[in-house]
Amino acid sequence: MSLATTPAAATAKPRRTELAAFLRARRARLTPEDVGMAPGLRRRTPGLRREEVAQLAGVGVTWYTWLEQGRPINASEQVLNAVARTLRLDPAERAHLFHLAGIRPTDLYEEACKAQPEVQSILDALNPLPAAISSARYDILRWNDAYQALFPGATLSEEGRRNSLWCTATVPDCCNAFVNRAEELPRMVAVLRAGYGRHVGEPLWEDFIRDLREASPDFAGLWAQQDVAAHSSRLKIFRHAAVGEVRMTATNLSVLGMPEARMVVYTPNDDASREAVAWLREHPGAAPVDHLH
Numbered sequence: 001m002s003l004a005t006t007p008a009a010a011t012a013k014p015r016r017t018e019l020a021a022f023l024r025a026r027r028a029r030l031t032p033e034d035v036g037m038a039p040g041l042r043r044r045t046p047g048l049r050r051e052e053v054a055q056l057a058g059v060g061v062t063w064y065t066w067l068e069q070g071r072p073i074n075a076s077e078q079v080l081n082a083v084a085r086t087l088r089l090d091p092a093e094r095a096h097l098f099h100l101a102g103i104r105p106t107d108l109y110e111e112a113c114k115a116q117p118e119v120q121s122i123l124d125a126l127n128p129l130p131a132a133i134s135s136a137r138y139d140i141l142r143w144n145d146a147y148q149a150l151f152p153g154a155t156l157s158e159e160g161r162r163n164s165l166w167c168t169a170t171v172p173d174c175c176n177a178f179v180n181r182a183e184e185l186p187r188m189v190a191v192l193r194a195g196y197g198r199h200v201g202e203p204l205w206e207d208f209i210r211d212l213r214e215a216s217p218d219f220a221g222l223w224a225q226q227d228v229a230a231h232s233s234r235l236k237i238f239r240h241a242a243v244g245e246v247r248m249t250a251t252n253l254s255v256l257g258m259p260e261a262r263m264v265v266y267t268p269n270d271d272a273s274r275e276a277v278a279w280l281r282e283h284p285g286a287a288p289v290d291h292l293h
Helices: 007-028 050-057 061-068 077-086 091-101 108-112 117-125 145-150 164-170 181-196 203-215 217-223 271-282
Strands: 131-135 140-143 234-240 244-254 261-268
Touching: 007 061, 007 091, 050 061, 050 077, 077 091, 117 131, 117 140, 117 261, 131 145, 145 261, 145 271, 164 181, 164 203, 164 217, 181 217, 181 234, 203 217, 244 271, 261 271
Parallel strands: none
Antiparallel strands: 131 140, 131 261, 234 244, 244 261
16 A cells, blocks of 8 residues: 555645644734734735744744645644744644644643533532543542542542552552452553553653553553453442442443543442442541551
8 A cells, every 4th residue: 555545644635734724714813913013014814924923933934834835844742832822722722733733742631631620510419429530541530429438549549649540450459449350450451551542652651651560560461461442331349348349330421521531430239339338428537448558
C-alpha cells in the first residue's frame, strides 16, 4: 500500500482544510482593539490580518500563512499554544485546534478529566450506591460518601496516589480490598493498556506506568503481556474488616464534557451487600483492615 492510500494520509488533507477554515474564522472575529492594536485604515476584511496574528504569536508570517492555507507543515505544541492565546481560543477551541493539527498537547488529558462541580451533585444523589469519577488512568477524581465508606484506602491514599489501579496492584493481599483481585487485576491492566494507546509518550502516563511497574511485580508482568480490553460491567467482590465480603456490580458510564473520564457506579448484588454498604455509611470511621504492618 502506498503512503497516499493509508488511512492517515486519507484524513490528513481534509483535516488541514478544516484547520485552515477554523483559523480564518477565529481570526475574523477579533478586532485590532481586542488585542490592544490600533485599528489602522483600509481594512478590506473583518478581523485581524495574518501578519498581525503572526506578530502577536511570535511566529513567522510565512509560516502562519502556510498554516492557515492548510499546507502540510510541522507545528509544535509551543507554537500552537501561542496561536491559541493570540486568537483568544477557549479550552474547547484550543483542543479542536490541536486535533486538527494532529498534535496532542501534554495537558489536554488533564483538562479532559477535570470533573465539573455539578458532577459532584450527581454523585451525591446516587447515595447509597457507591459511585466515583475515574480517569482512563484510574485516577479517582470525585466520589460520594458511599464510595468513601467502602474504599477509604483509595480516597485517603498516601503519596498522592488516589488511584484504584495503584491500590489494587500494590496493596498486599492481606489488606487488599479485592477478593477476586487475581481475576480483576489483569482486566484492569488491559483496560489501562487500551487507554495508554492514546497517550504513548506523554510524560504523565509514562511516569505513572514506570512507577507502577517498579512498585508492583504483578503489574509489571501483566503489562508485558500487551493485553487490551474495553470497560464492561463486572462483578467485583470486596472485603472490609467491619462487614466482611461485599459483592457489587461495577457499571461504567460516560460523562459528557469529560471524554477521558467515566462514572463508575457500584450496585449491590444481594441484600447482605446492600446492608453492608448502609452500615459502612453510618460508621464512616470503621477500619477496612484488622491489622497494621
